[in-house]
Amino acid sequence: MDEKTQKNKKIITTLLIISMVGIISFSGCTTQQEATTIKVSGAYSLYPMMVIWAQQYHSLHPDINIDVSSGGAGKGMADALAGSVNLGMVSRDVTSAEADQGIIAVAVVEDAVLATINTENPVLAIIQEKGLTKEQLRAIFINYSITTWGQLVGDMNNTDPIKVYSRSDPCGAAESWVKYLGDYTQDSIPTREEITKVKGDDSMSKSIAGDPLGIGYSNVNYIYSNSTKTPKDGIAVVPLDLNENGTIDPEEDFYDSRDDVVNAEIHDTLPAPPSRLVYLVTLNNFTGATKDFVQWILTDGQQYTFDNGYGAVPTDILDDQIQILEGT
Numbered sequence: 001m002d003e004k005t006q007k008n009k010k011i012i013t014t015l016l017i018i019s020m021v022g023i024i025s026f027s028g029c030t031t032q033q034e035a036t037t038i039k040v041s042g043a044y045s046l047y048p049m050m051v052i053w054a055q056q057y058h059s060l061h062p063d064i065n066i067d068v069s070s071g072g073a074g075k076g077m078a079d080a081l082a083g084s085v086n087l088g089m090v091s092r093d094v095t096s097a098e099a100d101q102g103i104i105a106v107a108v109v110e111d112a113v114l115a116t117i118n119t120e121n122p123v124l125a126i127i128q129e130k131g132l133t134k135e136q137l138r139a140i141f142i143n144y145s146i147t148t149w150g151q152l153v154g155d156m157n158n159t160d161p162i163k164v165y166s167r168s169d170p171c172g173a174a175e176s177w178v179k180y181l182g183d184y185t186q187d188s189i190p191t192r193e194e195i196t197k198v199k200g201d202d203s204m205s206k207s208i209a210g211d212p213l214g215i216g217y218s219n220v221n222y223i224y225s226n227s228t229k230t231p232k233d234g235i236a237v238v239p240l241d242l243n244e245n246g247t248i249d250p251e252e253d254f255y256d257s258r259d260d261v262v263n264a265e266i267h268d269t270l271p272a273p274p275s276r277l278v279y280l281v282t283l284n285n286f287t288g289a290t291k292d293f294v295q296w297i298l299t300d301g302q303q304y305t306f307d308n309g310y311g312a313v314p315t316d317i318l319d320d321q322i323q324i325l326e327g328t
Contacts, residue, residue: 035063035064035065036063036064036065036288036289037064037065037066037067038064038065038066038067038086038087038289038290038293039067039084039085039086039087040054040066040067040068040069040085040086040087040088040089040280041068041069041070041071041075041076041079041085041087041088041089042070042071042072042073042075042076042077042079042080042085042087042088042089042090043070043072043073043076043089043090043091043171043172043278044070044071044072044091044171044173044200044201044202044219044222045073045089045091045111045113045172045173045201045219045221045278046089046091046108046109046111046278046280047068047070047089048221048226048308048309049108049109049221049304049305049308049309049310050068050089051068052304052308053066053297053301053304054066054068056301056304057293057296057301060296064289064293066293070089070200071169072169072170072171072199072200073089073090073091073092073170073171073172074169074170074171075088075169076088076089076090076281077090077094077098077103077281080103080281080282080283081098081101081102081103081283083283086282086290087280087281087282087290087294088280088281088282089278089279089280090105090172090278090279090280090281091111091171091172091173091175091176091219091276091278091279092172092175092176092276094279094281098281101283102283102284103281103282103283104281104282104283104284104285104286104324104328105279105280105281105324106279106280106286106294106298106321106324106325107277107278107279107313107317107321108278108279108280108294108297108298108301108313108321109277109278109305109310109311109312109313110265110266110275110276110277110278110310110311110312110313110314111219111220111221111265111275111276111277111278111310111311112176112219112220112261112265112270112274112275112276113173113176113177113180113217113218113219113220113273113274113275113276114217114218114220114223114237114238114255114261114274115132115137115177115215115216115217115237115238115240116204116205116208116215116216116217116218116223116231116235116236116237116238117208117214117215117235117236117238118208118209118210118211118212118213118214118234118235118236119233119234119235119236120212120234121149121212121213121236122149122158122160122212122213123149123150123152123153123155123158124236126153127152127153127238127239128236128239128248129247129248130153130241130246130247130248131238131239131240131241131247131248131252132152132238132239132240132241133240133241133244134180134181134182134244135244136152137181137238138181138182140152140162140164140215141164141166141177141178141181141189142178142181142182142184142188142189142190144164144190144192144194144195146162147161147162147194148160148161148162149161149162149213160213161194161213162213162215163194163196163211163213163214163215164194164195164196164214164215164216165195165196165197165198165204165207165208165211165214165215165216166189166195166196166197166198166216166217167186167197167198167199167200167204168197168198168199169199169200170186171186172276172278173201173217173218173219174186174189174217176273176274176275176276177217177273177274179273179274180271180273180274198216201218201219201221201222202222204216204217204218204222205218205222205223205232205235208234208235209232209233209234209235210234215238220258220261220262220309220310221258221308221309221310223235223237223258224257224258224261224309226308226309229257229258229259229309230256230257230258231255237255239252239253239255240252240270242271251269252269254269254270258309259306262306262309262310262311265311266311266312266314275311277313278310280294280297282328284328285328286325286328287328291325291328294325295322295325295326298313298318298321298322298325299322302318
């Protein structure tokens with residue numbers, strides 16, 4: 001082989017090596033680009049469940065990363081409308097104005113909002129025995145016509161003030177709670193110096209646990225411990241006197257454990273409101289990896305709901321939610 005032929009062979013070999021390196025490098029870039037991140041923000045109520053779903057789905061689809069943040073239902077809706085997230089978590093019904101702007105929603109779980117007081121409340125035993133009616137709760141949260149714990153239970157010697165806690169952030173918990181009390185919105189809760197506004201369920205739970213005279217409302221998963229499934233330290237649930245007969249009957253007594261509350265939601269023993277559906281929303285259409293993720297949530301993902309403090313989407317509306325998803 002002459003010198004010229006040897007030189008040409010070396011050049012061809014070198015070009016082949018460079019080409020192979022280029023192909024390998026390009027393949028690596030393609031793999032990285034195929035990794036997808038789904039961004040989710042919004043309702044505190046759905047946040048614990050969404051974290052579980054994200055972990056389970058990522059274990060099945062390692063190329064799909066799911067970035068979950070809370071901030072309240074108002075933030076979830078605002079982020080979805082702005083297109084800054086793929087999914088907004090919203091713990092209230094979508095308004096017609098939001099739908100007109102292109103918001104599409106599917107229900108993914110059933111949850112509930114409950115009233116809470118401190119375990120050192122001066123009239124705790126009476127409240128747990130008799131419960132509170134809508135009228136009494138309306139007088140505390142809306143009309144502010146009952147202002148002391150003694151007045152609430154008919155003991156005029158007790159002048160301990162009722163310290164009301166409500167949410168400062170636009171949230172589904174407040175909307176669900178006041179809808180249970182009547183035809184109200186979150187703005188119906190008056191602004192008074194006697195009413196303390198807090199942001200988020202964590203702040204609400206900590207406030208009630210630290211104030212023997214406080215009363216507030218929270219989503220179920222911020223009331224009950226995830227490990228023991230009993231109310232967190234310092235927190236007692238206010239039983240609802242649903243039939244308003246002045247006592248908590250056995251069928252109304254389901255607050256000792258989170259499992260009992262979820263069963264009450266599922267079987268409609270706890271009415272809606274304060275139980276309600278919680279939604280995932282998006283702008284215009286569920287597409288691509290996001291659509292696949294929500295499809296999994298509505299099918300295989302429902303198996304994780306009960307053990308994590310939620311009711312699965314009721315069977316009579318589950319098919320409708322899947323059709324909404326598939327129709328986008």
